[in-house]
Amino acid sequence: MIGYVERRERLTPDEVSAVVALASAAGDTDGAYPLSEHTVLHLRHGGEAPAVHLVARTPDGELAGYAHVDTTDAVDGPSAELVVHPQRRRHGLGRALVKAAIEAAAEADPAGRLRLWAHGDHPSAGALALSLGFRRARVLWQMRRSLFAEVPQPDLPAGVVLRPFRPGEDEQAWLALNARAFADHPEQGRWTLRDLRARMAEPWFDPAGFLLAERDGALAGFHWTKVHGELRSDAEDAHHHDPIGEVYVLGVDPSAHGSGLGRALTAAGLRHLRAQGLDQVMLYVDESNTAATALYQRLGFARWSTDVLFQRA
Template sequence: MRIQASGAIASTPIDTLTEDELKFLDDVAVTDGAPEISGGLMAIATGEDTAHEAQTASSIWRLFDGEALIGFGIRALQGDRHAAEFLIAPDHRGQGLGERLLTTILDEEPEAWCWSHGDHPAAKHLAQKHGLGRDRVLYQMRTDSGLSLDALPETQTPDGVEIRSFAPGDEDGWLSVNNAAFDWHPEQGGQTRADIDAVVTAADFDPETFVIAARDGEVIGFHQTKITDTDDEGRLGEVYVVGVDPRIHAKGVGKALTVEGMRRMVAAGAETIELYVESDNAPALGLYERLGFHVAVAHVAYAPTSAEVTGTDSASTTTNEKE
């Protein structure tokens, strides 16, 4: 067995994944029921994320048995935290290889937060062995397939609130609401106007996919939706980010934003919709269950020993940070 490293750990750019290696990761995901490497880290590993710091400040490890790839790990900076994810081929588990790979990752960055996609008992055991604390549980929720407009409620707008598409001039309000709603969040919080402008000026930005809640001309909430064409599920919709300004008092804004976004995605051909939400967000969980969502996968973040393990307070927000 040998480990091959690239990126910051080796003072080189990362060696991006090949087609055969992507197939290896896909095969493991099929066996485990969920991808073990999340979208943001995959974008770095494939070279899709071309930011200089992503390619030179991240590290990747490949574990080989002879010439066969049997394990993969990645560590990257996300927001103000280092995130780490890794996997071992199913037919090579139970041999201490996960322990070896995790030790290697933590030797390079002891402050890394490690994710387990699926809340695996083996991951819990490894985390405890390394003194990592169970900090966050992020639920991936989905509707049943074959979703139709008839199955969804109509959008009910609270008195004095306007639900509409994004329009030029909403950028500063969007930024203010986002940073107020997600001040606790390591990735979604602390955004800048440049971050908002990058979304709005992207070639594929469609104002109809971004729902705004406004009162007296001021943005008080938003819902950013996404649609992806998949090979096995057709069009998949995502409640990507919902944020409501915690400084305002307007009951029903979050529900109106969520329902309106869902209706737009279904009208655009989405047959299934998914979202990610904190497991301790009881109000949001109740709303999503009433709208037909169920928990499909639990994603668990294990915190380094230096971190204060407190969970989150996310009662007014939903974010899909697995992208």
């Protein structure tokens, strides 16, 4: 039996923990984590950026579902993500959360726009979105590769050297390069110093895995790697779950396009992750970015899962 959907401006630490546990339960069932990094960071760190939290409970107060509505993007409009506990599905709770998200978005955007992410592209999520007037607008692939397979030697262009990111020194230069490399990207190219520092504060951040390509003292590209899961040396319980590496962000200055720097940076990052004892690596890439998907396929990556962005109005 489903209870009610409550709208909140802030969540307590206990409520944040409950939402994260709910998302983990759904991710284990579905094979795809239901919340993006952006949403998880906002849950953990909060900050000045406003958000609408929609909390669905059973009549006895048990958390059954959650939706996060971000109303801060004046260009592309509000966006939302939601999750329903696997044991509380098929009772209309997902539809109730989406309708509540539509109402919250309409208050912030006169055009009535809302972007809704469906992580894993499950048929039921797609059917729900289409039935409420959304259309498929963007497709994001998760690709994976074994690190047991051969990784090519990084073949850097002449004059280019690799070095690790230096916290406290490289932030502004990297932000400028990131903006140039992702000038047409709907999210990545807009990162601010606050966005960067929020990720540097995460437990997974390791500057040794944040590789910068430099030529004549100027940054020309980068490969920021990430490790999901906890690598531990204990004989018992070596990790909470199988760790996996990620090609977190890979960027090349437009002036270096066509030089082979992107391929070299990818190979260097893969070798770094393999040296950490990892056996698998993942990445996310837009389906429409045919140049990037072709590069990754040549390097042994294959599509693993699909995320879909649905758009309304």
